Structure formats: C-alpha cells, structure tokens
Amino acid sequence: MSLWAITFLEYWKRTCSSLSHRWDCSEFQDIERPRPEFTAMAPMTMRNPVTGAEEPYFPENKRFNRTLTGCMVIIIMVAVVLIFLTAIILYRTILSIIIYKSDLTEDCNITDAITPVCVCVCVCVCVCVLLNLLVILLLSRIYTALAHILTRWEMHRTQTKYEDMFILKVFVFQFVNFYSSPVYIAFFKGRFIGYPGNYNTLFGVRNEDCGAGGCLIDLAQELLVIMVGKQLINNIQEFISPKVKSWWQKRKLNPQLKEAGQEAQRQEEASPWEADYQLLVCEGLFSEYLEMVIQFGFITIFVAACPLAPLFALINNWVEVRLDAQKFVTEYRRPVVERAQDIGIWFPILQFIAHMAVLSNAFLIAFTSSFVPRLYYRYTRDSTLSGFINFTLATSPLSYQQQHNTSCRYWAFRDENGEYLPEYFHLLAIRLGFVIIFEHVVFFIGRLIDLMVPDVSEEVEMKIKREHYMAKEALAENQVSKLTECHMTVCLAVCLLSCSMPAVSGEDHDSWEWGSPAQ
Numbered sequence: 001m002s003l004w005a006i007t008f009l010e011y012w013k014r015t016c017s018s019l020s021h022r023w024d025c026s027e028f029q030d031i032e033r034p035r036p037e038f039t040a041m042a043p044m045t046m047r048n049p050v051t052g053a054e055e056p057y058f059p060e061n062k063r064f065n066r067t068l069t070g071c072m073v074i075i076i077m078v079a080v081v082l083i084f085l086t087a088i089i090l091y092r093t094i095l096s097i098i099i100y101k102s103d104l105t106e107d108c109n110i111t112d113a114i115t116p117v118c119v120c121v122c123v124c125v126c127v128c129v130l131l132n133l134l135v136i137l138l139l140s141r142i143y144t145a146l147a148h149i150l151t152r153w154e155m156h157r158t159q160t161k162y163e164d165m166f167i168l169k170v171f172v173f174q175f176v177n178f179y180s181s182p183v184y185i186a187f188f189k190g191r192f193i194g195y196p197g198n199y200n201t202l203f204g205v206r207n208e209d210c211g212a213g214g215c216l217i218d219l220a221q222e223l224l225v226i227m228v229g230k231q232l233i234n235n236i237q238e239f240i241s242p243k244v245k246s247w248w249q250k251r252k253l254n255p256q257l258k259e260a261g262q263e264a265q266r267q268e269e270a271s272p273w274e275a276d277y278q279l280l281v282c283e284g285l286f287s288e289y290l291e292m293v294i295q296f297g298f299i300t301i302f303v304a305a306c307p308l309a310p311l312f313a314l315i316n317n318w319v320e321v322r323l324d325a326q327k328f329v330t331e332y333r334r335p336v337v338e339r340a341q342d343i344g345i346w347f348p349i350l351q352f353i354a355h356m357a358v359l360s361n362a363f364l365i366a367f368t369s370s371f372v373p374r375l376y377y378r379y380t381r382d383s384t385l386s387g388f389i390n391f392t393l394a395t396s397p398l399s400y401q402q403q404h405n406t407s408c409r410y411w412a413f414r415d416e417n418g419e420y421l422p423e424y425f426h427l428l429a430i431r432l433g434f435v436i437i438f439e440h441v442v443f444f445i446g447r448l449i450d451l452m453v454p455d456v457s458e459e460v461e462m463k464i465k466r467e468h469y470m471a472k473e474a475l476a477e478n479q480v481s482k483l484t485e486c487h488m489t490v491c492l493a494v495c496l497l498s499c500s501m502p503a504v505s506g507e508d509h510d511s512w513e514w515g516s517p518a519q
Contacts, residue, residue, distance in 0.1 A: 001303040001310070002361060003294075005354040009347070009426045010453040016342050021364055021463065022034075022424040028341040029330075032158045041155065058155045067165075070129040070150040074169060077143050078176045084135050085180050087203075092128040093208050132415040136177050136226070136235065140203050143173045151444045159338075163286075164345040170290065171349055178226065178294055185219045186368055196408060197400035218357050219305040227298045227309060234291060242280060243329035270390050282335040288324065289346055294351060300357035304364040362438040366431040376427055394421075 020026045042056030060238040139506040190210035194200040202208050299309045365371050377388050397418050401407045413424035
C-alpha cells in the first residue's frame with residue numbers, strides 16, 4: 001500500500017500538470033489578484049514592485065502574530081482531543097475492571113469458547129469505540145467553524161493562500177482527532193503496564209493491556225468502527241441533509257404555499273431559472289477533499305493491521321460517487337467556476353500521509369505484530385514454532401507468588417525478578433533493524449518510481465516548449481514590425497522635409513544663411 005500511495009501521487013502530478021496546461025492555469029498563482037475581503041479590510045496600500053500598481057497591504061509582522069495565535073488555538077484543541085482520549089481510555093479500563101469483578105466470572109467455565117465475560121468485554125469495547133466516534137465528529141464540527149474564524153482573522157492576500165492555511169489548520173486537528181486513538185492502540189497500549197506485583201497506573205487506575213489476541217485485533221476493530229462508522233454517517237448525512245435543506249428553502253421562498261399540491265403546481269409553472277434559484281448554494285468541495293484525505297490515511301497508515309480497509313474504502317467510494325452526483329445535479333445550484341493552478345496544499349498533505357504510512361507500517365510489523373518474534377524463534381529455537389507461546393510468556397515474580405499464594409504467566413520477556421531477559425534486547429535490536437531496512441527499501445523504490453515517472457508528460461512538455469517558441473517568435477516579429485514602422489516613419493519624414501525645402505542654385509549657395517525664412 002505504501003508503494004501504491006507513492007505511485008498514485010506520482011501519476012497524479014502528471015495528471016495535474018496536464019489539466020493545468022489544458023485550462024491555462026499553469027502560472028495562475030503568479031497573477032492571482034487579492035481577495036475582495038482582503039481588499040476591503042486591509043489597513044493600508046503599497047506599490048506592487050512587479051506591476052507598479054497600488055494594492056492593498058497588510059503588515060507581515062501583524063499577520064505573523066495572528067498566525068502564532070492561531071497555532072496556540074490549534075495546540076489547545078489538540079490538548080482537548082487528548083483529554084477526551086484519556087477519559088475514554090479510563091472509562092474503558094474502569095468498565096473492564098467492573099466486569100471482571102462482577103458475578104459473571106463465577107459462572108464461567110475455562111473450557112467454554114465464548115464466556116459471558118468475553119461477550120461483556122467485547123460489548124464494552126464497541127461502546128467505547130462508538131463513544132469515541134461521536135466525540136470525534138462533534139469536535140470536528142466545532143473546530144472547522146473555529147478554523148474559519150481564525151483564517152479570516154489572519155488576513156491572507158489571495159484566495160489560494162487563504163484556502164491553504166484554512167486546510168492546514170483543519171487537517172492538523174483532524175489528523176490528531178481521527179488518528180490519536182488508533183495510534184494509541186497500535187504503539188502505546190500494553191507497552192507500559194509493568195508486571196505482576198509492580199503494575200503502572202494512570203490516575204490510580206492500572207494501565208490498559210491488550211486482549212488475548214494482541215493489539216492488532218483491537219486496532220482492526222477500532223479502525224473498522226471509526227472508518228466504516230464515519231462513512232455510514234457521512235453518506236446518510238449527504239443523502240438526507242440536502243433534501244431537508246432544499247425543502248426548507250423552498251418553503252421559505254414560497255411561504256404562502258402550504259399545501260403539497262399547490263407547491264407541486266407552482267414548481268411545474270416556474271421557469272427554469274426560478275427553479276434553479278430555489279436550489280441550494282454550492283458550498284464548495286472542501287468537505288469532499290477532507291473526507292477522501294482522511295480515508296486515504298486510514299487505508300495507508302494502518303493497512304498492516306486491517307487489510308480489509310481498502311475494500312471498505314472502495315465500496316464507500318462507489319456509493320459516494322452516486323450520492324454526490326445526485327446531490328450536485330438535483331439539489332445544488334451550478335457551482336461558480338474558479339481558477340486554480342492545482343489542488344493546493346492537499347497534495348503536500350497526501351505526500352506527508354504516504355511517508356507516514358511507510359514508517360507506521362514498519363513499526364506495526366516490527367513492534368505490534370508477532371512477525372519478528374516468530375522469525376527469531378524459528379531461526380534460533382525451533383523451525384516448526386513448537387513452544388513459541390511458552391517462549392513469549394514470563395512467570396510472575398517470587399514476591400507476587402508469596403503474597404497471593406499462586407503464580408501466573410503474562411506476555412513479556414522477563415525473568416522471575418521482573419528484569420528483562422537478553423532475548424528482549426535481541427528482539428529490540430532486530431526490530432529496530434527491520435524498521436530501518438524496511439523504510440529505506442520502500443523509500444528507495446519510491447525514489448526510483450519518482451525518477452521513472454516524470455512530473456510532466458512528454459506530450460505536455462512538447463506543447464509547453466512549442467508555446468514558448470511561438471511566444472518568442474511572436475515577440476521577435478512584433479519587434480521587427482515596430483522597427484520597420486519606425487524606419488518607414490523616419491524615411492517619410494526625411495522625404496517630406498526634402499520636398500519642403502526650396503531649390504538652391506550654385507550662385508546663391510554662398511549667400512544661403514542658416515536661420516533665414518527659406519530655411
């Protein structure tokens with residue numbers, strides 16, 4: 001998936017260059033005019049050194065201070081997300097403790113495949129994931145409105161710069177908002193729990209541990225609930241919300257029509273432009289881009305834990321295409337065309353996600369999965385993996401056994417005193433080596449793909465060279481025509497001057513004086 005993401009972005013650069021050349025937008029950002037809102041609110045004007053015209057100007061030091069204030073707001077909102085994540089983790093841990101201490105454990109048989117405790121724990125995990133999804137969607141709405149206010153307050157000159165800064169603010173928050181919980185499960189959950197008799201705690205509650213199947217199972221469950229749940233909610237919202245808004249707008253424009261029959265008759269009698277006016281105003285494609293970028297992150301960053309994520313994304317996109325087509329054709333007015341050189345800051349964001357996917361999958365395979373321990377055991381102990389489970393389990397310390405009069409096994413590479421075994425450090429070195437080799441190989445292949453796939457296709461490059469050649473020829477012809485016209489003008493002036501001078505004989509040549517009326 002990491003190689004696919006890099007290849008996808010390389011071919012998108014070719015497509016983008018082709019489209020920008022076809023629509024004559026290759027150098028649009030160099031000639032883009034200031035935003036009307038910026039023109040109206042700018043406190044002063046300054047002469048443009050390129051065009052020489054007076055243009056509205058906002059001091060850079062003031063914009064820098066406002067940008068720093070916006071960054072502080074982003075940090076505060078990210079802290080709020082982490083606070084909610086911590087609260088959900090504590091809530092899930094407390095529920096698990098209550099379930100394990102309840103009377104359900106008394107009715108359990110160790111030979112049962114599915115026990116009431118397992119069912120309750122699964123239900124608890126699903127409820128917490130759904131609660132996390134609702135918190136994510138709520139915070140997304142709040143911060144998007146806040147990002148609009150902050151970006152408008154920063155006073156950016158052009159529409160492209162304004163949109164890039166707004167998108168960057170929203171993406172930073174959404175990245176933490178959507179990916180904080182999967183990142184916690186993938187790389188932090190079950191890492192700092194301690195060992196029997198010396199457990200680590202958070203606010204007095206024992207740190208959360210992974211399930212019997214490992215953290216990859218919990219991560220796959222979290223990804224499916226968040227990604228698929230978000231897709232279902234967005235699709236339902238995109239199908240119902242435009243219809244409700246359109247119905248309400250038509251009712252406001254025609255308040256005197258209360259009965260459905262009269263409203264239908266009025267719509268049949270209305271002219272096409274009146275019917276179009278009653279449609280909703282197109283709000284742009286920001287939400288569509290954001291949804292696709294978040295989905296791109298889910299299917300690339302955590303694909304090692306949930307290989308089915310790309311399949312669900314493909315099914316969602318099939319449905320999304322039809323829903324968007326129905327929405328933009330029947331519920332919205334025709335959008336106003338705006339020029340743009342490319343997709344703006346979305347492309348660097350996609351590149352950032354693609355690079356993050358390489359590192360994330362490398363750490364998932366090395367540290368979260370049992371791929372490296374199995375290889376280590378196969379080549380050092382037993383090639384048939386016989387006794388591998390016992391190899392990964394440690395025995396509780398003697399102090400714990402004396403205190404509780406029992407012993408237990410837990411997943412770790414520790415001795416009977418709770419100290420790390422040499423195998424732990426061997427595996428740590430192998431895992432770090434695997435991460436370095438994995439990311440270097442993928443980045444090297446990605447670089448080869450970048451070199452093999454040029455950013456501009458040969459056809460477009462030839463067209464650009466041809467246009468530059470034609471422009472130079474036209475400039476040269478224009479200069480030649482001006483020189484020819486100037487030469488003809490000089491010749492004509494000389495001819496007129498020579499014709500206006502009187503004929504002077506040889507005898508009178510000596511008596512000719514400059515400054516005479518004849519001259």
